[in-house]
Amino acid sequence: MSLYYVQKFLFELNRDESMQAAYMADRAAVLEPFELTDEETQALVEPDIGLLFHLGVNGQILMHFAALHQVEWADYLQRMRDGVAVHGPVREGVYAITGYAGVDAARTTPDEGGN
Secondary structure: OOHHHHHHHHHHHHHOHHHHHHHHHOHHHHHOOOOOOHHHHHHHHOOOHHHHHHHOOOHHHHHHHHHHOOOOHHHHHHHHHHHHHHHOOOOOOOOOOOOEOOEOOOOOOHHHOOO
16 A cells, blocks of 8 residues: 555645646556556546545545546545445545554444443
């Protein structure tokens, strides 16, 4: 998983209009210089907002990518929810469920030992 490179790509894409034009013309070619997995590349080429969120992409970066693809705000939020429903919890990054104060993230319900 190369979350850093996905977010670096998106950060640069969000700020650079010439990169946006190149991305829209040939998405795969623009992604080549970045060290991405096949899954990450696929999510950026499609674009799959839900999968990118699941992979751990920061929502502040992701929302600009969604806007580039004409995704309305409500649809953007729904795509993130759908990504979690389809792919599971966020894998890493700021939105990952990591637990707290001695509580394992996998144990979050009272009947499973969570508080």
